[in-house]
Amino acid sequence: MTTGHILLVDDEPGIARALTPALRAIGHEVTVAQDGNAAIAQMMLNSHDVVLLDLGLPDMDGKEVISKIRQRTNTPIIVISARHQEEEKIAALDVGADDYVDKPFVLGELLARVRAALRRRHGQRKTVTHFDGGWLQIDYATREVRVGGDLVKLSPKEYNLLRMLAENAGQVVTQRRLLAAGWGRSEADPQYLRVYVGMLRQKLERGQDGVSAIATEPGVGYRLVIDTVQDEA
């Protein structure tokens, strides 16, 4: 099941009031914290599966909350921000956030991100040997990539980038992490990244209905927009 205990940290009571019923309706358990200290206290008291965190908190900076949470747990953190500043998003991802959503968000998209985060959280507990995204399949052991069942030849860099994106499917991966995965150096020129992502998109073109599976997050990084097929049975 992709439901869990969600900690919602936002100082706007309206947002908590509007979001809680939706999260509960699909089976999540929801706890609301109105500021950073309450959020940290909640994290110490209970175990949560996903944290939805607004960065503009009244008592402390959202990034501080992230690093405090990261000191004791690797619970996925999805940042919700109304400030739309790339540097801030990157900084939040750098200190340990897993993903971000801009305000105002589309409810369905937020719920999908929560779902992806929960899957990863459950996935963390077992060794992952392959990626199954329906039309896109990756075997991590043999490094075989299949698009719509056909084997696709990828260069080692392309493969490393795709694997990094697949391992974090549905979640944003910063340029730095991708550069580190492909080139071994996070300070390499992001221009290379653009070129390689372009080539990857071409090779993954088949099997898609016009929309690229690799979405660009301007100024931040890339996101593989494929829901993994779960062996939930």
Added chain:
Amino acid sequence: MPSTVIPEPEILIPPTPRAKGWRAPLAALASIVHAGEVVHPLVPTGKERPLSFLRRLVQSQLLLLLFFELNIISRIWLTEGYSALILVLGITLIGALYGMALAIGSAILGALAFDYFISAPTFIFTISQVKHFAPPVIFTLAALVSGWLSGRLRDQTQRTMRSNRQLESLFAVSRDLQRASGPEDVYRVMHATLLRQFPETGGRAMGVYRPDHGTMQPLGNSPALPMWLDLARQALAGGRELARGGGISACLLDTGGGCNGVILVSDDPEPLDPAYLLALGRMVALALERIDLADDLAEVLAKARADALRSSLLASVSHDLRTPLTVINTAASTLLSFGGTFDAETSRGLLTDIVEEAERLNHLTTNLLQMTRLQSQDIGLRMADLSVSEVVRRVVAHGGRLAPGRDIRFSLEGADMTVRVDTTLFDLALTNVLHNALRYSQPPSSVDIACRRDGDDCVITITDQGIGIPPAQIERVFDRFYRVQREDGGTRGSGLGLAIAKGFVEASGGAISAQSPVADGHGTRMTIRLPLTAIED
């Protein structure tokens, strides 16, 4: 940029009883006080200035007399020929000390005296024989040679002294120009420099001129006479670095990157050394260029600050717009997707949120629009005579709907009052202040609005029992986008409300002030004072 104001230099000559005779001008020079500091005199101390002719004449003749006496005494041991040598020595000395003219005079006088007193036969002028011509000729030659030599020496010394003075003056100029923060300072430095260089003539007439849209602008107290302006224009048009004419020297201010002005200096009493004037011109040109660049930089920085402010305002506004939008969007989507599964209370709560947040958005956009209106002077205020109690009652009723369960009390002291203000803004300003009072206080505490008359003013006070404003922040609450932090971190406003209230009140000729705490460390009181409409009967 720190500005150094260089005042007009003053010359103070304090009484110096010890300085007498030829020392007096030196002492006066040494005590030129400039901007509170003692300026080093440009004439090196310990060196004499040239003596007057009368003094030199008297001194030279005394010297001649001394050597003549020596001559007479020496006759006891020496022959006539040898004793003449002593007189030659004296005349040479006079030439060296007092110059050629006095030496020649002394030579003639000495020759006559030698012939009359010493040369045999004594006490008779005997220039009959050839041998009697020798002493006058030799004396005169000695006078010529020594006078010429000493003249050269003196000229050289004077030249050295003058170039020393110029160097020192250039050094002082460069030091003072570094501190100049505006074009007027540049003029003052130049003026002070020439005053120090030529203290005996009270400086020189001079001016610094800069081209500005085809006309010449005099800097500081530069002469604005048509002749000077015309000369400056001609010098600039001529394009020669140095030009002279009409008793005035002109130097172009050229930094290599283009000409940015002209210096004009009077040639009275004698023209300035061209090299000196050129050096001055270069330094002034550089100083003016530096000041221009500093001004440009300050302008760019100010623009950058304004841009930064604008973008932070935009970020703030977009943040404030997004929050209610998010609530509306989420609540509506939640109802749309899962509405069927909710009980009546949950659905009603979501719908209430949508209504409230839409109201908040509306209020925010109104605030933004009115803020823009207040800021642009060209849009006039729509003034109307309004009943204070009517407007306040309407605002209270509206506030009561938005904050159910809060007690908003209105009291009017005396008769109702009329003020002449902009209707929309008056409403908005009162609403904003009331919202603030409600936002920064906890239920079930009440908010009191009281109106009373004070002289020709209407005074409206809005008092809450909330957390109050920290003393350090009380000055800033009326700033745009400034928000006092709430203890519980609850719903925050846009930071526009009180700025609009202040803008409105001031545009209406009134005043607004904040007072906190009001009682036992709690509460805030906002006092709005508006002029009453003049009563016409």
